[in-house]
Amino acid sequence: MGNNALSRRNFLAGTSVLFVAGVATACSSGSSSSSTAGSKVTLTQWYHAYGEKGTQQAVERYASEYTKANPDIAIKINWIAGDYETRLNSALLSSDAPDLFELGDFRAANVKSGRLAPLDDILAPVKSDYAKAALDTATVNGKVYGVKMMDDVMMLYYRKSILAKAGVTPPQTFPELVAAAKKLTTGNQKGLFIGSDGVGDIPYLLLWSNGGDLVDPSGKTVTFASPEGVAAIGGLKDLNSSGALLQGFTTDWFDPSALVQNATAMQWCGLWAMPDIKKKFGDDFGVIPWPKFGDAAAPAVRVGGWYHLVNAKGKNVEAAKKYVDWLWIQQTALQKDWCVSYGFHIPSRKSVAAQTTEFSSGPAQEAAGFSQQYGHSFPAVWNKTTTTAFIQAATKIAKGGDAAGELASAAKTCQIELDHQNA
């Protein structure tokens, strides 16, 4: 090769810089530990990465307060970015399984696979403080397996001034929403943002806003491929072909950036983002539920929320339960701090909610009202498998696929999964 040989040293010097840059961007999750020198037990706790400023510091502060009061117990917090549930599920099979973790919406399948420890003893004194639904969802065979941390309401934000300027009133029905979105699309600003992919969570909202549901109340039969479901989810096609939908934005629907940066006039987002939106626009925004699909149905909002759970197969189940008891049962001041000091979440406990003033006026109060009046939640049998099948079908429909056929085939996949869970 003679003169032509690559100089290995020059080559490495040039490329290693890029390598380091690549590696640095690939890892965006972090962990921290509240350990003191004398701690005998270290509990690992997992959170998904909340987007609001100060949240990670808050959970770290809670952990170190606990360690200060209980020097024997250190808490190591893992803050997980990206696809939280997939990473959690694989970690739970390994020796790095967290002792305690949160999970968005409750999954009964985790009880069946023996992953969750029952929490009846710590919940017993405060059971009446929770909404019945929050307890029922987390109950399997008479035992409660999760402590609901907070309720997250998702709804449609709109800019009052932009709607007024365009002569548009907040839409009451789905056709009105499509028409409004088209009318609000001008120049670089689109009318509506429901997710970077043009799908987001909206298939669920369309289904609920036409009187349909995912599964029947027993949790045994898939029902989304009903005529109401086919008609309503077919509406995604109208949205996607309207030219009024913001797509390919650099953040997704759960982040308020699209609205805050004036890329859209209306955005589907969560109550958690309200402080950021208020900071930017003051009173120049309003909230409405997802409009009803036809005249016969009712509007809908999704009520999600996170449960705190204890790994039944962990080495320190009792210590982990004690920490959950301390943080999510006893420390009502910290619960309030968590729910209103960063993003907004409605406290799941009535007594804590009563201490807050944030939800007694303005859009936050309306949002709390929507959750009471129009709220829908995922059933406990709804999991990753059913989500993937359902959203894939909806994506195909959004891009022009046949609604009845796609939903029927997704329903078949979901029914197999439900039968497995109920077997």
Add this chain to the structure above:
Amino acid sequence: MPSATPTRRTASRPAGGAPPRRRANWRAIGAFALLTGPMVIGLGVFKYLAIGWSFLLSFNEARGTLTPGHWVGFDNYAFLLKDDSFRSSLWMIVGFTAFIVPVTFVLSLALAVGVNSVRRGRAFFRTTFLLPAAVSYVAASLIWKMALFNGLPSGIANALGGLFGMHVQPWLSSTDPPLYWFVIVTLRLWLQVGLYMILFLAGLQSIPPHLYEAAALDGAGRWKTFRSITFPLLRHTNAAILMLVFIAAFQAFDEFFNLFNTGQAGNASAPVRPPLVYLYDSALGDQNYGVGSAGAFILTALIVVVTLVQGRLAGFGRKD
């Protein structure tokens, strides 16, 4: 490397014309064991054991567990072959491979020939083209998704298209026409072409210059020289690179996963899922490790068959 072969052959034969006889050279065996041992043990534990375990799992119903114990025979395989979305992911990857392999091959060969023929600044071009190979797929996917091909008027692709009167496109979620393919293909080419170019360059530089001189004396043009000297003498390089590109195409995962990932919701709304993303979703998302393992073996079988056929056609490993 035809010129190297005779030397090696003479060296391996004992001097004096005595018949070759094998004698145990314990020092050599010891050194061999010492040098390869750690690698072999590592491969055994971390690869072969894991592959064997996965093979076992593929015949079990393993939902939410990695322990076999519920034998279901070929049920997982049957489920996959009947599943529309797995079958369409297989078709998708075959189509993707049929497109990306020739394109990668031709582009990197053309680049190598080009870089090899410039007189000045060869090292500069070589390094420039190779640099992207050092970027991780994750980082590159983020750049492609966030900066180059986002759906905003300010995105680079949209801004450039705007100069030519193109409308603002949501590149990754445009299915009619499927513009997301443009994003995927450019990303893969940008990352890969430089690396294969280096392999081609190494092959090019092992071609003895006197052949080119003789051809020039005989009045052969550039295209004729390429067709009659360069390409035939690159046969081994060609075959090896084809195989590498093939396997890399079948194993496509990173860019599909990262470009269409929506954060917490994962990849459900991706317009295309290659088999590995499907299997990732089955095994890690759905926690169905039996189906995930079975799919991995179906994909492996496909890769082995294609590689064997391609190796036979391209003459990989054939002696001169």
